Amino acid sequence: MPRIHYLVITALLLHTGLAQADIAMVTNADNGIDQLSQSDALNIFMGRYRKLPNGALALPIDLVPLKARFYHALVNKDLAEINSYWARLVFSGQGSPPQQADSAAEVINLVVHNPSALSYVDAARVTPEMRVVLVLHE
Template sequence: MYRFFIICMVSLLAVVGKDALADELVVVTHPQSSIGELSRQQASHIFLGRLRQLPSGERVTVVDVEPLRAVFYERLVGRNLAEINAYWARLQFSGRTQPPLRVASAQEAIEMVLDSRSAIAFVRADQLDPRARVVMRLGP
């Protein structure tokens, strides 16, 4: 009976751990990017267009993954997607900046990050490519 209990607990922990990984979002960059570890404030400045250049002087390329946008911005800045869209509409209308590039999948975002040192994107932790560098984690 004790052995059965231990097996059940280990199985449960394995499932819960996998689900937690699927819920965690990570911000990723090219492995040789000049972007280092980011604080929540720094990440929000980048993803909301307030910081447009990297320390190296390169223009940062922000990539949004369409299916994850709502969750990402809710976790990062506590705003829903309608508020984020309104924010970008105001900035675009004023001519100050353009919203991030949008891609349909995490795979596309990772490919863009791996192709450009100045690109930054977010994906679910379980979709992470080991060649990309994680600069921030956003838990559930």
Template sequence: MTIKLKLARVLSTAGLMMAATFASAEVVVIVNANSSLNSASSGDIQQLFLGKRNDIGGVSATPVDQAEGNEARATFYEKVVDKTPSQLNAYWSRLIFTGKGKPPKQYFDDAEVLETVLEDDEAVGYIDSASVAEGVKVIYTAQ
């Protein structure tokens, strides 16, 4: 086997492994298992995280955000809220400047969001699907 053929196989295998890794990264929206929320639409979640409402289906809800730079945050805002990081920053800058709103409190990572949702029945957060644990339920999966 030639060196070029071996290199091609190695690169091909590495590419497939990376593609599988990215394909498996899925963001889910979670609530405390005690919450009466069982599902939500992307529109409901979008309005909650943009500060346009404080409930989903009549159930009081508090958005729990992740810190800028997290992969889950980028995926969530791209797939669910339909905003890029720069669009989101501009959105909140306008609302803050006019006194019409403030962004959700940000937590460091999936673990902190999970902990917050476990402690607060009204919290609604998003995490990587691989981080889902006992005590929470998934109400939406970002597609």
């Protein structure tokens, strides 16, 4: 049975990968932000801005399995480049990369419980507790 479960997940994953589903940037539904420009998203995820457009603190969260696709869609760069970017900044002690979440569930959990959280999930996995502020098409 668990074997079948895994197969299903794998198939689903493969399916989504193949389907190239859109990535939805999501935040806590209560933080009052309806919309986010791609530029704002970029500035926040690349460490330039620490606040959301409404002045509230921003807490960007990377979803590790979706990270490569996300950054590709956001800044058209692969992970190695993104890592090298952060490596420089870490070295100078100026800022740090977004918090890392290993699963969509963790992301959902964080977003639901933290009004500052800003992250992304597969568009298919969006739940009503989160608000989609930006959809990145691949």
